[in-house]
Amino acid sequence: MSEIKLPVGAFPPDFAWGAATAAYQIEGGWNMDGKGPSIWDTFCHAKGKVYEDQTGDVACNSYQLWDEDLKCIQQLGLTHYRLSFSWSRLLPDGTTNCVNPKGVMYYNKVINDLIANAVTPMVTLYHFDLPQALENHGGWKSPDIADFFDSYARFCFETFGDRVKLWITVNEPYVCAKFGYEDGIFAPGLKEPGTSVYLVGHNMLRAHARAWHSYDANFRHLQGGKVSIALNSDWAVPLDPASPKDVEATARYMDFILGWFACPVFCTGDYPETMKSRIEARNLELGFSKAPRLPKFLEDEPNPLGTADFFALNYYTSRKVKDTSSHRSELSFSGDQAAEGVTDQSWPVCGVSWLAVVPEGLRKLLKYIKETYNNPAIYITENGFSQTGPVQLEDIDRCQFYQDTLQEIAKALREDGVDVRGYFAWSLLDNFEWTEGFSVRFGLFHVDCYSAELKRSIYRSGREYTAVISNHLSLSLSLSHTHTESNLNKEV
């Protein structure tokens, strides 16, 4: 019996119950069997970037231990599994000039095994790990990246699209652009405040739109799949709800995180007005007159509007927002945004300081997406709770988190009428948590990344998630039997 309590029948029968991972965080095998290096290999190998100089060289060794991962997936009874492809494992120099057959073999096996076990794969084409060869060519700052990405995406659709029906082009363009090019804390580690962040975000949208159009024109009629882009967002509320400035800053906060990408794709084909006017105003204020910081979408290439077949949302936390527009600041993204998010004292923090646990924020965010972005079908493609310090397999607080979160999703479905299609827990396994290395653990399975065996051991939250899924599936099955029987009776 599940100890996670959920209202009976809260989730639709075909709800996707998943868990997610990303190539660099779990695969290891960083230079095995012809894989080319990625920007995360380079970033981690340069010392001083990651907690204790750890790297994803081995990580969970999923490249060699896929069978163990599959056992975890089977044990949980997942209906869906979200993984990412390592671009440079498939195409070592990033281009289709040279394909790595061993990389193709690896992902073919993963996909075939999933399908043989009735698990639907959702594949992310890009989860932070650009081939280093393309970085050397200018990476996400170069306009050419959209061509390279489109060719890579077509190659994947052609090679795997007969079996993969759910695709994510880019994972969290906000995080890639902001952490990688503004703050310099993620690969490629550039600190170019207030400029590159927008260029990179723009090229990610261009790349995404190209790939979606390629799928739409060449593959959809044959393969019948769906393509989207995974957007991360906090939920934000004004620090002082009575202050019009904080209220306005909250809208801006949301627009600079979610609207930046969601507005072009789901609403207008262009950036939110708040972003355009703030950046313009700051250019004047700071006397910045070089090339436009927020690029424009050109007429002669595919526009991002309408290029998502569902809304893919990564949600972790919430913020209270205060206006900072009167603060003096240099050219920077946060100066443009002019809205600072703080956490509420009453929100528990799990493991890492940024991760205030606010499950009710998810319900509110889902409702906001329904209302702002034209009631899309939504998959929650990531959501999770971290653990630091000594490993606790009896992770009661994480179980509570899953219960609270799933209850909030149930309310969003039943009371707010949000079209939520699935939920992917982050993550299947404890893994390489970017700059935090292995010190922060999000898994449903513990992996001791410091040991040679890399044994997978289920957490209590993994067992409880298993029970949630199996209860849901048996209820759905019994309902469909009742339905069929009553139909038969009718016929008689």
Ligand code: GAL
């Ligand atoms: C997301 C990211 C994941 C994972 C997670 C937890 O931003 O897509 O790779 O690290 O955060 O921090």
